[in-house]
Amino acid sequence: MKAKHICILIFSISLGITACVKKNLTAIGDDSETYDPDISLNKIFYTLSSSNQKDVYEINPDGSEKINITNTPYRNEAYPSVSHDAKRIAYTSGDRLFQSAIDGSDEVEITNNSIFSTREFTPTFLSWSDKSNFITFNNTKDSTNHYVDSQYDTRINKSIFSSFKNDQSYVSSFINFSPVEDKVIFVNRHYANPFTGLYVNGSSLEIANLKGENDSSDVIISSEVEITTLSFFKDGESLLYQFGNAVSMIDVNGENNIKLINQGNGEEISGFSASSDGTQIVYSSNISGNYELYILIIDSKEVRQLTNTVEDELHPFWN
Numbered sequence: 001m002k003a004k005h006i007c008i009l010i011f012s013i014s015l016g017i018t019a020c021v022k023k024n025l026t027a028i029g030d031d032s033e034t035y036d037p038d039i040s041l042n043k044i045f046y047t048l049s050s051s052n053q054k055d056v057y058e059i060n061p062d063g064s065e066k067i068n069i070t071n072t073p074y075r076n077e078a079y080p081s082v083s084h085d086a087k088r089i090a091y092t093s094g095d096r097l098f099q100s101a102i103d104g105s106d107e108v109e110i111t112n113n114s115i116f117s118t119r120e121f122t123p124t125f126l127s128w129s130d131k132s133n134f135i136t137f138n139n140t141k142d143s144t145n146h147y148v149d150s151q152y153d154t155r156i157n158k159s160i161f162s163s164f165k166n167d168q169s170y171v172s173s174f175i176n177f178s179p180v181e182d183k184v185i186f187v188n189r190h191y192a193n194p195f196t197g198l199y200v201n202g203s204s205l206e207i208a209n210l211k212g213e214n215d216s217s218d219v220i221i222s223s224e225v226e227i228t229t230l231s232f233f234k235d236g237e238s239l240l241y242q243f244g245n246a247v248s249m250i251d252v253n254g255e256n257n258i259k260l261i262n263q264g265n266g267e268e269i270s271g272f273s274a275s276s277d278g279t280q281i282v283y284s285s286n287i288s289g290n291y292e293l294y295i296l297i298i299d300s301k302e303v304r305q306l307t308n309t310v311e312d313e314l315h316p317f318w319n
Contacts, residue, residue, distance in 0.1 A: 041086050042060070042275075042276065042319070043059070043060065043318075044058065044282050044306070045069070045082060045089065046271075046313050046316040047077070047078040047080065047313070047315045048311050048313055048314075049291075049312040054077055054078050055068055055069070055070050056091050059307070061275070061306070070104050071104075075093050076093055077092065077093050078091060078124075078315060079124055079125060079126050079315050080126075081128060081135070083128045084130060084132045085132055090110070090126050090135055092126070094122070096109060096111045096123075097110045097123045097135070098110065099135075122140045123137035123139060124137060124138045125137060125138045127175070127177050128179075129182075130178060130179055130182065134177070136177060138173060138175075174186060174227075174230045176232055180235065184208055185232065186205075187226075189202075189226060202223050202225065203222075203227045204223070205223070205227050205241055220252060221250060221254055221257065227242070228241075228242045229269075229271060229272070233249075235278060238252065240260075240273075240274060240281065245262070245263040245265070245267055245268060246259055246261060247260050247272055249281075260301070261285075263285065263287060264287075267287045268286050269283055269284060270285070270291050270314040270315060271317075272316065273316050278298075279297065280295055280296060280298060281295070282294070282316045284316055286312075288305075288308075290311070291312035292309070292313055293305075293306040293307045293313045294306060
Protein backbone atom coordinates (compact mmCIF):
# COMPACT_ATOMS: atom_id res chain seq x y z
CA MET A 1 0.00 0.00 0.00
CA LYS A 2 1.34 3.45 -0.90
CA ALA A 3 2.29 5.92 1.81
CA LYS A 4 -0.41 8.37 0.66
CA HIS A 5 -3.10 5.73 1.05
CA ILE A 6 -1.82 4.77 4.51
CA CYS A 7 -2.04 8.39 5.69
CA ILE A 8 -5.61 8.67 4.37
CA LEU A 9 -6.55 5.43 6.15
CA ILE A 10 -5.05 6.58 9.47
CA PHE A 11 -6.85 9.94 9.23
CA SER A 12 -10.16 8.23 8.45
CA ILE A 13 -9.81 5.87 11.41
CA SER A 14 -9.00 8.83 13.67
CA LEU A 15 -12.16 10.66 12.59
CA GLY A 16 -14.22 7.54 13.10
CA ILE A 17 -12.87 6.95 16.61
CA THR A 18 -13.49 10.55 17.63
CA ALA A 19 -17.05 10.47 16.29
CA CYS A 20 -17.78 7.22 18.12
CA VAL A 21 -16.39 8.62 21.35
CA LYS A 22 -18.60 11.68 21.20
CA LYS A 23 -21.68 9.67 20.28
CA ASN A 24 -21.19 7.30 23.19
CA LEU A 25 -20.19 9.94 25.70
CA THR A 26 -23.38 11.86 24.93
CA ALA A 27 -25.31 8.83 26.19
CA ILE A 28 -24.17 9.67 29.71
CA GLY A 29 -26.96 12.25 29.91
CA ASP A 30 -29.69 9.65 30.48
CA ASP A 31 -32.74 9.72 32.70
CA SER A 32 -30.98 8.29 35.75
CA GLU A 33 -31.58 9.90 39.10
CA THR A 34 -29.32 12.87 39.70
CA TYR A 35 -27.68 12.42 43.06
CA ASP A 36 -27.99 15.03 45.77
CA PRO A 37 -24.89 17.26 45.42
CA ASP A 38 -25.05 18.08 49.14
CA ILE A 39 -24.28 14.51 50.20
CA SER A 40 -20.88 14.41 51.91
CA LEU A 41 -19.27 11.95 54.28
CA ASN A 42 -16.58 14.52 55.15
CA LYS A 43 -14.04 11.71 55.04
CA ILE A 44 -10.66 11.61 53.33
CA PHE A 45 -9.84 8.42 51.42
CA TYR A 46 -6.26 7.64 50.41
CA THR A 47 -3.72 4.96 49.53
CA LEU A 48 -1.44 3.78 52.32
CA SER A 49 1.70 2.29 50.79
CA SER A 50 4.09 0.17 52.84
CA SER A 51 7.06 -1.87 51.68
CA ASN A 52 4.92 -4.83 50.62
CA GLN A 53 1.28 -3.67 50.47
CA LYS A 54 -0.98 -0.88 49.26
CA ASP A 55 -4.44 -0.47 50.77
CA VAL A 56 -7.23 2.11 50.73
CA TYR A 57 -7.91 3.86 54.04
CA GLU A 58 -10.28 6.54 55.26
CA ILE A 59 -9.63 9.14 57.92
CA ASN A 60 -11.45 12.12 59.40
CA PRO A 61 -10.13 15.59 58.49
CA ASP A 62 -8.99 16.02 62.10
CA GLY A 63 -6.84 12.86 61.87
CA SER A 64 -9.15 10.64 63.95
CA GLU A 65 -10.81 7.29 63.12
CA LYS A 66 -8.34 5.86 60.63
CA ILE A 67 -10.04 2.85 59.00
CA ASN A 68 -8.69 0.24 56.56
CA ILE A 69 -11.23 -0.09 53.70
CA THR A 70 -9.42 -2.71 51.61
CA ASN A 71 -7.10 -5.41 52.88
CA THR A 72 -6.76 -8.17 50.29
CA PRO A 73 -3.64 -10.37 50.59
CA TYR A 74 -1.34 -10.28 47.55
CA ARG A 75 -3.25 -7.34 46.03
CA ASN A 76 -2.46 -3.63 46.00
CA GLU A 77 -5.32 -1.11 45.91
CA ALA A 78 -4.83 2.55 44.99
CA TYR A 79 -6.38 5.74 43.52
CA PRO A 80 -9.65 5.76 45.57
CA SER A 81 -12.59 7.79 44.25
CA VAL A 82 -16.05 8.02 45.83
CA SER A 83 -19.31 8.17 43.88
CA HIS A 84 -21.44 11.30 44.15
CA ASP A 85 -24.14 9.54 46.18
CA ALA A 86 -21.38 8.60 48.67
CA LYS A 87 -22.40 4.94 48.58
CA ARG A 88 -19.68 3.38 46.41
CA ILE A 89 -15.92 3.68 46.17
CA ALA A 90 -13.79 2.78 43.15
CA TYR A 91 -10.10 1.88 43.25
CA THR A 92 -7.46 0.21 41.14
CA SER A 93 -5.36 -2.89 41.66
CA GLY A 94 -2.58 -3.28 39.11
CA ASP A 95 -4.30 -3.82 35.76
CA ARG A 96 -7.77 -4.14 37.31
CA LEU A 97 -10.49 -1.75 38.43
CA PHE A 98 -12.88 -2.43 41.32
CA GLN A 99 -15.78 -0.80 43.09
CA SER A 100 -17.33 -1.65 46.43
CA ALA A 101 -19.64 -0.31 49.09
CA ILE A 102 -18.10 2.59 50.96
CA ASP A 103 -16.99 0.23 53.76
CA GLY A 104 -15.22 -2.15 51.36
CA SER A 105 -17.98 -4.81 51.27
CA ASP A 106 -19.87 -5.96 48.17
CA GLU A 107 -16.79 -5.67 45.93
CA VAL A 108 -17.25 -5.91 42.15
CA GLU A 109 -14.50 -6.06 39.54
CA ILE A 110 -15.47 -3.62 36.79
CA THR A 111 -12.73 -4.81 34.44
CA ASN A 112 -13.81 -8.44 34.46
CA ASN A 113 -14.50 -8.72 30.73
CA SER A 114 -12.90 -9.88 27.49
CA ILE A 115 -11.54 -6.47 26.44
CA PHE A 116 -9.44 -6.16 29.56
CA SER A 117 -8.18 -9.73 29.20
CA THR A 118 -6.92 -9.11 25.65
CA ARG A 119 -5.40 -5.62 26.11
CA GLU A 120 -2.92 -4.19 28.57
CA PHE A 121 -4.37 -1.70 31.05
CA THR A 122 -2.96 0.08 34.08
CA PRO A 123 -5.84 2.29 35.30
CA THR A 124 -5.02 5.41 37.37
CA PHE A 125 -6.68 8.73 38.33
CA LEU A 126 -10.36 7.74 38.56
CA SER A 127 -13.32 10.11 38.20
CA TRP A 128 -17.06 9.39 38.53
CA SER A 129 -19.64 11.04 36.26
CA ASP A 130 -22.24 13.34 37.83
CA LYS A 131 -24.86 10.56 37.95
CA SER A 132 -22.24 8.04 39.10
CA ASN A 133 -23.01 5.74 36.17
CA PHE A 134 -19.59 6.03 34.54
CA ILE A 135 -15.96 6.14 35.67
CA THR A 136 -13.06 7.58 33.71
CA PHE A 137 -9.48 6.44 34.12
CA ASN A 138 -6.08 7.06 32.61
CA ASN A 139 -4.34 4.04 31.12
CA THR A 140 -0.66 4.54 31.86
CA LYS A 141 0.25 1.57 29.67
CA ASP A 142 -0.31 3.57 26.48
CA SER A 143 -1.34 7.09 27.67
CA THR A 144 -4.95 6.63 26.50
CA ASN A 145 -8.09 7.49 28.47
CA HIS A 146 -11.20 5.40 28.92
CA TYR A 147 -14.55 5.42 30.58
CA VAL A 148 -16.38 2.33 31.78
CA ASP A 149 -19.87 1.54 32.98
CA SER A 150 -19.72 1.64 36.77
CA GLN A 151 -22.63 -0.78 37.15
CA TYR A 152 -22.55 -4.55 37.46
CA ASP A 153 -22.66 -5.33 33.72
CA THR A 154 -18.98 -4.21 33.61
CA ARG A 155 -19.00 -3.08 29.99
CA ILE A 156 -16.18 -0.95 28.73
CA ASN A 157 -17.61 1.68 26.41
CA LYS A 158 -15.05 3.55 24.34
CA SER A 159 -11.47 4.63 24.46
CA ILE A 160 -10.72 8.33 24.36
CA PHE A 161 -7.61 8.68 22.22
CA SER A 162 -7.36 12.27 20.98
CA SER A 163 -10.57 13.60 22.43
CA PHE A 164 -12.38 16.61 21.04
CA LYS A 165 -9.72 17.42 18.42
CA ASN A 166 -9.34 15.99 14.93
CA ASP A 167 -5.62 16.50 15.19
CA GLN A 168 -3.19 13.69 15.86
CA SER A 169 -0.70 16.20 17.30
CA TYR A 170 -2.78 16.41 20.48
CA VAL A 171 -3.00 13.71 23.13
CA SER A 172 -5.56 14.07 25.93
CA SER A 173 -4.96 12.90 29.48
CA PHE A 174 -6.27 13.23 33.05
CA ILE A 175 -9.91 13.41 31.94
CA ASN A 176 -12.29 14.29 34.79
CA PHE A 177 -16.08 14.37 34.74
CA SER A 178 -17.72 17.47 36.15
CA PRO A 179 -19.56 16.60 39.39
CA VAL A 180 -22.69 18.56 38.41
CA GLU A 181 -23.20 18.30 34.65
CA ASP A 182 -22.20 16.53 31.45
CA LYS A 183 -18.84 18.18 31.01
CA VAL A 184 -15.26 17.01 31.26
CA ILE A 185 -11.96 18.72 31.89
CA PHE A 186 -8.75 17.31 30.47
CA VAL A 187 -5.19 18.16 29.53
CA ASN A 188 -4.12 18.34 25.90
CA ARG A 189 -0.40 17.81 25.37
CA HIS A 190 0.91 19.02 22.03
CA TYR A 191 3.34 16.80 20.14
CA ALA A 192 5.22 17.85 17.03
CA ASN A 193 5.26 14.22 15.91
CA PRO A 194 2.75 11.95 17.70
CA PHE A 195 4.33 8.83 16.22
CA THR A 196 7.66 9.51 17.96
CA GLY A 197 6.12 10.95 21.12
CA LEU A 198 8.33 14.03 20.95
CA TYR A 199 6.97 16.57 23.42
CA VAL A 200 7.61 20.16 22.40
CA ASN A 201 4.93 22.76 22.91
CA GLY A 202 3.58 22.55 26.45
CA SER A 203 -0.01 21.74 27.29
CA SER A 204 -3.46 23.24 27.71
CA LEU A 205 -6.20 22.68 30.27
CA GLU A 206 -9.52 22.38 28.43
CA ILE A 207 -13.22 21.80 29.06
CA ALA A 208 -15.78 20.19 26.76
CA ASN A 209 -19.56 19.86 26.86
CA LEU A 210 -20.54 16.24 26.21
CA LYS A 211 -24.00 17.25 24.96
CA GLY A 212 -22.68 19.69 22.38
CA GLU A 213 -23.34 19.63 18.65
CA ASN A 214 -19.68 19.19 17.80
CA ASP A 215 -16.45 17.93 19.32
CA SER A 216 -14.96 21.29 20.19
CA SER A 217 -13.50 22.25 23.54
CA ASP A 218 -12.67 25.52 25.28
CA VAL A 219 -9.19 26.27 26.56
CA ILE A 220 -9.18 27.26 30.23
CA ILE A 221 -5.45 27.93 30.37
CA SER A 222 -2.33 27.19 28.32
CA SER A 223 1.06 26.47 29.81
CA GLU A 224 4.60 25.93 28.62
CA VAL A 225 4.96 23.55 31.56
CA GLU A 226 3.16 20.22 31.36
CA ILE A 227 -0.07 20.21 33.36
CA THR A 228 -0.71 16.89 35.07
CA THR A 229 -3.25 15.94 37.75
CA LEU A 230 -6.72 17.55 37.76
CA SER A 231 -9.53 17.66 40.30
CA PHE A 232 -12.89 19.49 40.34
CA PHE A 233 -14.31 21.35 43.29
CA LYS A 234 -17.67 19.89 44.25
CA ASP A 235 -19.65 22.84 42.83
CA GLY A 236 -18.15 22.24 39.36
CA GLU A 237 -17.26 25.93 39.04
CA SER A 238 -13.58 25.65 39.95
CA LEU A 239 -10.83 23.06 39.74
CA LEU A 240 -7.35 22.21 40.94
CA TYR A 241 -4.48 21.42 38.63
CA GLN A 242 -0.83 20.50 39.07
CA PHE A 243 2.15 21.70 37.06
CA GLY A 244 5.55 20.54 38.19
CA ASN A 245 5.72 20.71 41.99
CA ALA A 246 3.00 23.39 42.26
CA VAL A 247 -0.80 23.24 42.57
CA SER A 248 -3.20 26.03 41.56
CA MET A 249 -6.95 26.57 41.55
CA ILE A 250 -8.81 28.21 38.68
CA ASP A 251 -12.41 28.86 37.67
CA VAL A 252 -13.68 26.84 34.71
CA ASN A 253 -14.00 30.11 32.75
CA GLY A 254 -10.26 30.74 33.17
CA GLU A 255 -10.56 33.46 35.80
CA ASN A 256 -9.12 33.63 39.34
CA ASN A 257 -6.01 31.55 38.71
CA ILE A 258 -4.41 31.25 42.17
CA LYS A 259 -1.31 29.28 43.12
CA LEU A 260 -1.92 27.41 46.38
CA ILE A 261 1.12 25.17 46.78
CA ASN A 262 4.65 25.74 45.50
CA GLN A 263 7.22 23.23 46.71
CA GLY A 264 10.98 23.17 46.28
CA ASN A 265 13.07 21.06 43.94
CA GLY A 266 12.87 17.36 44.73
CA GLU A 267 9.64 17.81 46.67
CA GLU A 268 6.77 16.03 44.93
CA ILE A 269 2.99 15.95 45.19
CA SER A 270 1.02 12.73 44.86
CA GLY A 271 -2.59 13.80 44.48
CA PHE A 272 -4.96 16.38 45.97
CA SER A 273 -8.67 16.95 46.49
CA ALA A 274 -10.92 19.79 47.72
CA SER A 275 -13.26 19.62 50.70
CA SER A 276 -16.99 19.59 49.94
CA ASP A 277 -17.41 23.19 51.11
CA GLY A 278 -14.49 24.35 48.92
CA THR A 279 -12.57 25.99 51.77
CA GLN A 280 -9.73 23.47 52.12
CA ILE A 281 -7.72 20.98 50.12
CA VAL A 282 -5.93 17.81 51.14
CA TYR A 283 -2.75 16.85 49.33
CA SER A 284 0.04 14.29 49.54
CA SER A 285 3.64 15.56 49.68
CA ASN A 286 7.07 14.13 50.40
CA ILE A 287 8.30 17.41 51.88
CA SER A 288 9.07 15.64 55.18
CA GLY A 289 10.93 12.74 53.55
CA ASN A 290 8.15 10.25 52.89
CA TYR A 291 4.68 11.04 51.57
CA GLU A 292 2.27 12.39 54.20
CA LEU A 293 -1.15 14.03 53.96
CA TYR A 294 -1.49 17.77 54.54
CA ILE A 295 -4.53 20.06 54.72
CA LEU A 296 -4.33 23.61 53.39
CA ILE A 297 -6.90 26.29 54.24
CA ILE A 298 -7.36 28.17 50.98
CA ASP A 299 -8.05 31.68 52.33
CA SER A 300 -5.27 31.82 54.91
CA LYS A 301 -2.81 29.42 53.18
CA GLU A 302 -2.35 27.78 56.60
CA VAL A 303 -1.06 24.19 56.28
CA ARG A 304 -1.65 21.41 58.81
CA GLN A 305 -0.02 17.98 58.66
CA LEU A 306 -2.73 15.29 58.83
CA THR A 307 -0.66 12.08 58.98
CA ASN A 308 2.76 11.21 60.37
CA THR A 309 3.72 7.59 59.70
CA VAL A 310 6.61 5.56 58.33
CA GLU A 311 4.44 4.55 55.35
CA ASP A 312 3.53 6.69 52.34
CA GLU A 313 0.04 8.22 52.15
CA LEU A 314 -0.90 8.86 48.50
CA HIS A 315 -3.78 9.82 46.17
CA PRO A 316 -6.12 11.54 48.68
CA PHE A 317 -9.82 11.97 47.83
CA TRP A 318 -11.99 14.20 50.07
CA ASN A 319 -15.71 13.44 50.14
